[in-house]
Amino acid sequence: xxxxxxxxxxxxxxxxxxxxxxCTYTATGYPSLFWYVQYPGEGLQLLLxxxxxxxxxxxxxxxxxxxxxxxxxxxxxxxxxxxxxxxYFCALSDKGGIRGGSNYKLTFGKGTxxxxxx
Amino acid sequence: xxxxxxxxATLVQPVGSPLSLExxxxxxxxxxxxxxRQAAGRGLQLLFYSVGIGQISSEVPQNLSASRPQDRQFIxxxxxxxxxxxxxxxxxxxxxxxxxxxxxxxxxxLTVL
Numbered sequence: 001x002x003x004x005x006x007x008x009x010x011x012x013x014x015x016x017x018x019x020x021x022x023c024t025y026t027a028t029g030y031p032s033l034f035w036y037v038q039y040p041g042e043g044l045q046l047l048l049x050x051x052x053x054x055x056x057x058x059x060x061x062x063x064x065x066x067x068x069x070x071x072x073x074x075x076x077x078x079x080x081x082x083x084x085x086x087x088y089f090c091a092l093s094d095k096g097g098i099r100g101g102s103n104y105k106l107t108f109g110k111g112t113x114x115x116x117x118x
Numbered sequence: 119x120x121x122x123x124x125x126x127a128t129l130v131q132p133v134g135s136p137l138s139l140e141x142x143x144x145x146x147x148x149x150x151x152x153x154x155r156q157a158a159g160r161g162l163q164l165l166f167y168s169v170g171i172g173q174i175s176s177e178v179p180q181n182l183s184a185s186r187p188q189d190r191q192f193i194x195x196x197x198x199x200x201x202x203x204x205x206x207x208x209x210x211x212x213x214x215x216x217x218x219x220x221x222x223x224x225x226x227x228l229t230v231l
Contacts, residue, residue, distance in 0.1 A: 032218050042210050043124075043222040044162075089161070093218035104150075104218035110161040 002027045006090050008111035013080055013116050021075040021112050023064075023090035031092040033057075033066055033073040034106070038087045045086070047075075080116045087111045120145035124209050124223040130228055137182075137196040139226050141209030143189065149211040151192040153218060154186055156206040169214065170194060204230045 007022040025033065032033040032051045048057030053068035062077045073090060090109040121144045131137060143149050153165040153178055166184035174184050179229045181200060187230045194208060210220040 034219070043225045045222065046219060049219060104168065104212065105164060106220055108162045
C-alpha cells in the first residue's frame with residue numbers, strides 16, 4: 001500500500017536558519033504530493049502541492065519539488081521565522097472510494113514538529 | 119469562497135456517554151467529506167469519508183459512526199464513548215470529480231474521562 005515517511009522531529013532552529021524537512025513516499029501510479037501545516041490547537045492548512053514529476057510547489061517562502069526518481073518531496077525554506085513554528089505533514093493522494101475512483105484519500109506522514117527560536 | 123465549520127471546539131465527556139460532532143461546509147455543492155482523528159503526538163487517521171448524501175465509507179472498525187443527512191453536513195457519532203476515543207477530530211472537504219486537495223476544519227478537541 002501507499003506510505004509516507006517523514007524525518008522525525010522535533011526540529012529546533014534559530015530564526016533566519018535554513019530549513020529542510022525530508023519526506024519520501026511509496027505509491028503505485030503517480031500521486032499528487034502535499035505539504036500541510038498545523039499551528040497549535042488548529043486544523044491543517046494546505047501549504048503547497050505538486051501534481052507531477054519535477055513540479056515545484058511553493059508558498060510563503062516554502063518550496064518542495066516532486067522527485068520521482070528518488071520518490072521524495074522535501075520541504076525547504078531559506079530563512080525561517082518564529083511564526084513558522086508548527087507541525088508539518090507530508091501527504092500523498094490515492095484514488096479510491098465508492099464511485100469509480102472519483103474520490104481521493106490522503107495518506108499522511110506522522111508529522112514533524114518545528115520550533116523556531118528568536 | 120468556501121468555508122468549513124466544526125462544533126463544538128472542545129468537549130469533555132464521561133466514558134459511556136453518547137457523542138455527536140458536527141461539520142458543515144459552505145460555498146460549494148456535493149463536496150466529498152472526511153472525518154479524521156489525531157491522537158496526541160501522532161499522525162492523522164482517516165475514519166470515514168462520504169461522496170454524497172447517505173453514502174458513508176468506514177476506514178477502521180470502531181465504536182464510531184458517521185452520517186451525512188444533508189449535502190454539506192457531516193456528523194460523527196458514538197452511542198458509548200471509550201477512553202481511547204479521546205483525541206482531536208478533524209473534518210475535511212474536497213471537490214468531487216477528480217480533485218484531490220482536501221481542506222480542513224478547525225477541529226474538535228474531545229477528552230473522555
